[in-house]
Amino acid sequence: MEVATINESLKILEIDQWLAPFEGDLRLRMSEFERTKNRLLSGENQTLSDFANGYKYFGFHQDGDSWTFREWAPNAEMMYLVGDFNGWNGLSHEMTRLNGGVWELRMPGSLPIGSKVKVQLIVDGEPLYRVPSYISYAIQNDNYQFDGVIMQPTYQFKNAAPDLSTEAPLIYEAHIGISSEEHKINSYEEFTRDVLPRIKAAGYNTIQLMAIMEHPLYASFGYQVSNFYAISSRFGTPDELMELIDTAHGLGLRVLLDVVHSHAVKNVGEGLNLFDGTTSQYFHEGDRGEHEAWNTKLFNYGKDEVIHFLLSNLKFWLEVYHFDGFRFDGVTSMLYHHHGLGTGFDSYEKYFSMDKDIEAIVYLMLANELIREVNPSALTIAEDMSAMPGMALPLADGGIGFDYRLSMGIPDYWIKQLKTKSDDQLNLMGLWWELTTRRPGEKNIGYAESHDQALVGDKTLMMWLADAELYYSMDVHSQSLIIDRAIALHKVLRLVTFSLAGEGYLNFMGNEFGHPEWLDFPREGNGDSFDHARRQWSLATNPELRFQYLLDFDNAMIALEHDSKFLQKTASLQQKWIQNDDKLLAYQKGDLLFAFNFHPTDTKFVSFDSTPVELIFDTDDARFGGFGPRSQFKWAAGKLELQLASRTAMVFRVMYQL
Secondary structure, eight states: OOOOOTTSOOHHHHHOGGGGGGHHHHHHHHHHHHHHHHHHTOTTOOSHHHHOOHHHHSEEEEETTEEEEEEEOTTOSEEEEEEGGGTTOGGGGBOEEOGGGEEEEEEESOOOTTOEEEEEEEETTEEEEEOOTTOSOEEEOTTSOEEEEOOOOOOOOOOOOOOOTTSOOEEEEEESTTOOSSSSOOOHHHIIIIIHHHHHHHTOOEEEEESOEEOSOGGGTTOSOSEEEEEOTTSOOHHHHHHHHHHHHHTTOEEEEEEOOSOBOOOBTTSSBTTTSOSTTTBOSGGGGEETTTTEEOBOTTSHHHHHHHHHHHHHHHHTSOOOEEEETTHHHHHBTTTTTTOOOOSGGGGSSTTBOHHHHHHHHHHHHHHHHHOTTOEEEEOOSSOOTTTTSOGGGTSOOOSEEEOTHHHHHHHHHHHHOOGGGOOHHHHHHHHHOOOTTOEEEEOSOOHHHHBBTBOOHHHHHHGGGGGTSOBTTOOOHHHHHHHHHHHHHHHHHHHHSOSEEEEETTGGGTOOSOBOOOOGGGTSOOTTSSOOTHHHHOTTBTHHHHHHHHHHHHHHHHHHOOTTOGGGOOOEEEETTTTEEEEEETTEEEEEEOOSSOOEEEEEEOOOEEEEEETTOGGGTOOOSOOEEEEETTEEEEEEOTTEEEEEEEOOOO
């Protein structure tokens, strides 16, 4: 990948002229990236992809008539491989110390596939037992701790990844374990059979899989990783995950991994914490190595061995499992020494202060370059609530290299609106600013709600709108003003977010039909119940319930993008009409004209200059649970006259330009 050098002009300064006072900081970012990259690529490594081959060297490998196991543990005095294949007695499998703190074991014969294993380290004369750091599979033992398992997947991929280069990302965020309607942890196989067809039928083109990297606490949603090269064994085997991804590719779906390189679980013995008896092997020493809010460990991104481990991890997921890219979790925490906690990013100075973690920023730049080397079509998305300038600009322009950033403020905006204000207090100028303000030149993924809003302690949009009435009045025969309002607003809030908040869109599974309940994993506090750790798909297919209308609406909304491809046309966002007192909003994007009436009670009239139009979408349509057609329109002599019913929206196709 071509990147800017410190002697070149940085395009980011042209894209955002407010960055001019911070040119030195931006050049420091680039020079540190170049310096680190040059250091890593000394010797035989010509590219980052050459460098990031840790998973091909460490761990278990069959080599002809013998097999080799390697581990990195510089503080260990001795090391043994133990497991059920040798009665957990490592005397017969003592490892040899090589240079750089690497340990190696070479053995004749075949790998003992399926054997449970650990490494036994001797540190200060005492034995320590650890799950191998590059293990690809781990299962919980009788003590609810992980044992590594020697696995050798045999699945053969059949389908090439789809070419979605001309399509906006329409992302279906999914969690395998909670994807069943039954009271259980769902499997990769069942997700492949039951859920993939739903996603395809709904029109989404990208799946973002959560909680794939192995994690001890199910309720952590996969965000406290212990084993970075292992898939979650709760859901099945490596072959079954490979088949899931391959099947998705066959359906024309791209699959992203929700990757967690921002921190690691503290568990000793299962993950990397105190792996060789020291905190400094992978993590920072002292307070800098502790995430106070998350109670987790923080990587030392300035250490070559750590960079090697993490970059190799990205290449591993791309090459071995054929993932098509990543959503990077917790990027804000990585960018700053204060991790974004209690900080309002209300000035550019806060992005370039001494609080920034330049080593972490460089790591993210390296990660993006590596990913494009391995798969030029791969997609990367940053979860950054701080709006760091350049996050979603190319490295060659002075950016950090992500394709998209998440529009993280939008869900919070909607929750605040529904919690603290009445419908008639919606400020349309404020709404427009929230939905359209972006970093110059950077693309966003818009969303009205994600898994964050679904967790216990919060509510989904539909729960905020209808609350307990969801349990009593969602049947098609009930009369409820609360439900009528909830369905109407659920549709218009999602449509305005879909059309304005990003160049791509994300939905968390079940939210497309207004899933009525929060997420709460089995735990002691709820009697280990699965009641809220599942998805009630049948609600949306039951003809006696109104959830079907919201699903039909979401399908039709997603189809708008397939038919018109307007999300990426931010530059064509044309004249807007805002009448705040009447709660009227209209705008043209691409060849689509959107018109909204957010007024809680009144039908409103609006007239403006327009070319001829064709009505293609009405949120008040009866098939979407509306009462329409109530709204009307007329075009004549260059004027479009609209009569919009309350809490409805209409979408028109502009026939031609005058």
